[in-house]
Amino acid sequence: MKIALFSDIHANLPALEACLADMDLRKPDQIFCLGDLVGYNIWPNEVIQMIRDRGIPTIAGNYDYGIGRSSDDCGCAYKTEEEKANGAQSIAFTNQIVGPAERQYLRQMPKHIRLELEMQEPENMQLLLVHGSPRKINEYLFEDRDEKSLQRILEGAHADILCFGHTHKPYHRVLNSGTEDAPHYRHAINIGSVGKPKDGDPRGTYAMLEWDEHSSLKDPGSVRVQFIRFEYDVEKAAIAVENSPLPNAYATALRVAK
Numbered sequence: 633m634k635i636a637l638f639s640d641i642h643a644n645l646p647a648l649e650a651c652l653a654d655m656d657l658r659k660p661d662q663i664f665c666l667g668d669l670v671g672y673n674i675w676p677n678e679v680i681q682m683i684r685d686r687g688i689p690t691i692a693g694n695y696d697y698g699i700g701r702s703s704d705d706c707g708c709a710y711k712t713e714e715e716k717a718n719g720a721q722s723i724a725f726t727n728q729i730v731g732p733a734e735r736q737y738l739r740q741m742p743k744h745i746r747l748e749l750e751m752q753e754p755e756n757m758q759l760l761l762v763h764g765s766p767r768k769i770n771e772y773l774f775e776d777r778d779e780k781s782l783q784r785i786l787e788g789a790h791a792d793i794l795c796f797g798h799t800h801k802p803y804h805r806v807l808n809s810g811t812e813d814a815p816h817y818r819h820a821i822n823i824g825s826v827g828k829p830k831d832g833d834p835r836g837t838y839a840m841l842e843w844d845e846h847s848s849l850k851d852p853g854s855v856r857v858q859f860i861r862f863e864y865d866v867e868k869a870a871i872a873v874e875n876s877p878l879p880n881a882y883a884t885a886l887r888v889a890k
Contacts, residue, residue, distance in 0.1 A: 633749075634658075637761070637823045638838035639666035639797030640693065643726070644827025644886075645675035647836045648682060650864035651826045658860075660840060664745060666797045667693025667763040670730065670738070671706060672722050672828055672882050674872045680734040692741035693763040693798070694770035699726055700738030707770035718879040725877050743769065749793075751847060757855075760791035764798040773822065775803040783807050786818045792849060793819045795839070800825035802837050804857045817852045824859060827869070834889040835861040 636655050641648050655663060665688050670676035676699070683690055692700070694707035706723050710716045730738075744766070749757040765771035766789035773782065773796055786794050787809055802824030810816030824837030831837075840858045847854035870883035 634660045634842045635662045636660040636840050637664050638826050639823050640668045640825035641679050641827040642671050643673035643676040644869050645678045646865045646868045647827040650862050654862045663688050665690040667691050668695045670699050671695040671726050674876050676730050677734050696738045757792045759793040762796045772799050783809050795821045800830035802859045806852045816849050819855050829889040832889050834866050
């Protein structure tokens with residue numbers, strides 16, 4: 633079984649088009665989107681329409697949640713006054729241009745998706761898809777989070793595989809919540825960002841997960857994760873920002889992936 637997971641498009645239509653084209657070549661069995669379709673660029677309606685037309689199961693990101701309710705708060709953790717001012721411009725612009733049907737779609741998206749993967753052993757594997765964390769839509773789960781803290785989050789959510797986005801920085805951590813003699817391996821997977829990467833690589837990213845009938849909670853390598861980088865027209869997306877009321881800082885961020 634092979635599934636593709638992508639997240640954090642942030643109204644970047646050229647990136648989404650390139651992402652889906654790459655997925656079409658790889659032919660996953662299923663595709664899921666982990667939210668944040670809108671914000672920071674000029675194509676929120678087109679991004680929503682493309683995902684709807686494809687029938688891709690999609691959960692709400694924090695930005696989707698805010699825009700779906702016509703809020704001026706995206707739930708974003710801006711650190712400086714400049715970031716706050718830019719963020720206010722972004723959400724005001726997005727609220728202004730998003731269509732009523734697209735807003736309704738955002739408002740009706742689920743907060744999570746749970747799948748039960750059938751294994752040969754008595755206990756099946758639980759896959760949970762969220763945007764930020766199981767606890768909060770805008771909680772950041774960074775790669776350097778304390779191992780015990782991350783284990784508690786997965787155990788509390790009854791997730792053997794937890795997939796999420798929100799930080800725009802991909803990683804895969806394997807955690808043993810059992811013992812050495814009776815292991816129970818869990819996987820924390822940040823799938824990165826399609827349209828607004830923040831890890832220094834301006835290419836978009838999505839994740840491909842694979843498992844088979846021999847996969848087991850006792851084997852740390854039985855869930856295989858591949859982070860796929862794809863090229864897209866970064867300049868087209870950056871120039872679109874510069875030709876809009878959005879702050880030019882968002883164009884620079886696309887070029888340097890910060």
